[in-house]
Amino acid sequence: MRKVLPILTLFLFVVALILPLSSPQTVEGQAATEALTTDMDAKTDDLFNGFGALGTPIDECVAEPVPPTARGNGRFEDNKFIFSERETIEDGLGPTYNDVGCVECHQSVDVGAFGQQMEFRAGHLSGGAFVDAPGGQLIHARATDSDIVEHISTAETVKAFRIVLSTLGDGFVECLANATLQNNVAAQPAAQRGTLSQVPVTEANNTLRFGRFGWKAQHASLVSFSGDAYLNEMGITNPFDGFGGRSSSAPDAGTHENPASTAEGVIDVTFPSPFDPVPDPEDDGLDVLAFADFMAATRAPGRQNPIPAAATRGDPLFTAVGCAVCHTRTFTTAAPGTLINGGAFSVPAALGNKIIHPFSDFALHNIGTGDGIVQNAGQSSANQMRTAPLWGIRARNRLMHEGLNITIFDSIQLHAGQATTARNNFNSLSAGQRNDLIAFVLSL
C-alpha cells in the first residue's frame, strides 16, 4: 500500500491536470467550422443560426413578443416578430420617414434579406467638399403630414439613390475582428487596395471600429446600424441612434428627429412641434436590441443547390480574373469570447470561429460608380463605395448601389477605376468562359 500510494497520487495529479485542459469551455485553438447557411427559400424554416434562444412563433392573441434586455438574452422568434412589426405614429413613426418597419424593405426572399426600395441622399459641393443638403443629406420619401414632405432645391447638385441591402448573415460579419479585415486589405495589390473606414460604435461611447455595414461601410455594429435605421428610415428616436450614419451634419444630430427639408425651408419637426406628438426617445432601445439580435441570429446566405456545372467551371475564373481581390471569398470570425464593438459585445459560440463566404472585403473602393456622398469616412470617400457582398446575390435582380443594373454582365462592365484590370481580364475570357463566370456569380 505504501508503494501504491505515490503512484496513485502521481496518476491523480496527471488526471487533474488533463481534465481542465480537455474541457470544452476552452475555445482558443479550436478549429473553425463552416457557418450555418440558409437555402434562401422563404418556405424553409432555416434562418436561425443558434445565437440566443429560438423560442416559438409569436401569436399576438396569445402573447406579446418580448424584446431582449441585453444582447443575446432574447428569443429569435420574438425578435423576428419585432423586426416585422409595422410602426405607427403612436410608436413614434416619422414625422419624416422612408417606411414603416424593417421587414418592409428587408423581406425578399426571406425576412431580413433584400428589397427593391431606395433611399435618397443629396447635397452640394462647396470648395470641392461635399456638404449635406439643408436639414440633412437623407431626403425621406414619406411623411406623416403633407406640410413636411421633403423637397430639395436645385442647389443640391449631388444626388444619389441607394438600394436596400440584405442583412442575412450580418451577425457573422459583425464578429470579424478589426485585424482580420485589416490583414485582408493589406494583402491586396496596391492598385486595388481598399480603404477601411473607422466609424463610431454608438453603444460603446463612440469607440472607433472598422465599418462594415451599409453602402459606405458606415457602421461597425448591428446595434449602431439598427439605432441609425430606426431613426433615419422610420423616424423613431432611440438611445442608439447616435452619430454613426447620421443624416445631418448638425453637432447634435441623432439626438432628436431629423429636421424636414421643405420648399419653405428647413422645419424643426421634433417633439413638441405640432408634427411630432411623441416625446424623445420614442423607443427605449429594446426594439433596437431586438433588431440587432434578429440579424445577428440569421444564417449566412447559402449557395445555389445543386450548383450548376457552368457555375462550377466559372468558380476558378472568378479568382483568376481578379474579382476575388475585393470580393473576398472567405473570412473566419473571431473566437468565441472575444470582446468586439469596443468591448460592448462578446462573440457568442454560435458566431465565433465560423468560416463565412461573403465575397466582400467590406472596404471602400473607387470603381468609377461613386455617388459623391460623404457620410462618416471623410471627403476622400465621396466616390468610394463598399464592395458589395455577393453572397445571396442570386436572390436579387437590381444591382449596384442604385439598383439600375439588371444583369451581372452590365454590372461587370460598369466596373472601372480600381476594378479596371479585373473587368479587362473578364473581357479577355472566351464567350463560354464569360458565361461560366456569370453563372458562378448567379450561384452565390
Next chain:
Amino acid sequence: MKSHLPLIVTFLLSICVATGCSSGTKQAVVETAPATYQPTPESPPADRLHSVAAPKLSEVEEAVKRVFKDVAVIHPDYKSSFLTGDFNGDLSQDLAVVLKPVPEKLADMNEEHPRWLLRDPRVPHNPREPLHVEKDEVLLAVIHGYGNNDWRDPEATQTFLLKNVVGSGMRVQNGTEFVKNFRSEKKPRPQGDLIGETLKGNEGYLYYNAATYSWYDPKTFKGEAETPGVFHGRSARR
C-alpha cells in the same frame, strides 16, 4: 482514512493548480483597435485634363482595335469622326468615335456578352428587349479613359456603344458651363462633358448620368426617367 489524507489533499491541490493554470486561457480577448490606416492615393491630379494632347488618327484606330478587335472600324464617311472629353466626369479624358460594323463580323458584334455595353440613349434601357447592331448601322463608341494615359491607356476599355445618336455638327460641350449657363427649368444633370449635335433636325446633347448615356432634347425633355423601386415619384434619378 488517515492514510488517504495526503492523497486527497494532493488531488485537490492538483485540481486547484490545474484549474488556476487553465483559467488564464478563458480570459476575454479584446479585438485590436483599428490602427491608423493610410489608403492608397487614387485620385488623379486635378490639372491632368489640361495637359492632354490632341488625338491622332493612329491613336484612335489603336483604341478602337483594343476594344473592338476586328468587328468594327472608324466610319470612313464622317470627316470629324472622333471627339475627346471627360464625358463620365471621372477626371480622365474619354474618346467618342463614330464606327461602322464590319459586315462579316456582325454575329460577333451581337454576341450575348460582348466587351461593351450596347445602348440606345433615346429610349430607356430595357434588358428584356436586347438591342442588336444592324448591318451598315452608324454607331458611336465612347471609350472611357483610365490611368495615366486616359483613353490611350492599354487598360482603357470600358466602352458604351451607342445606337441612333450620330448626327451632324458634333462637338464637346463643357459640363460645368452647361449646368451654369443653360437656362431651362428642366435640364439633365450630366456627370461630365456633353456631346452637342443636330440629330434628325433637332439640336440636343448626349450626356452621361446614372451609369448610362442619355439624349437631351431641350424642346421635349420632361425630366429624367423614373428610377425603378423608388418609394415615391421623384422626377430625377441623381
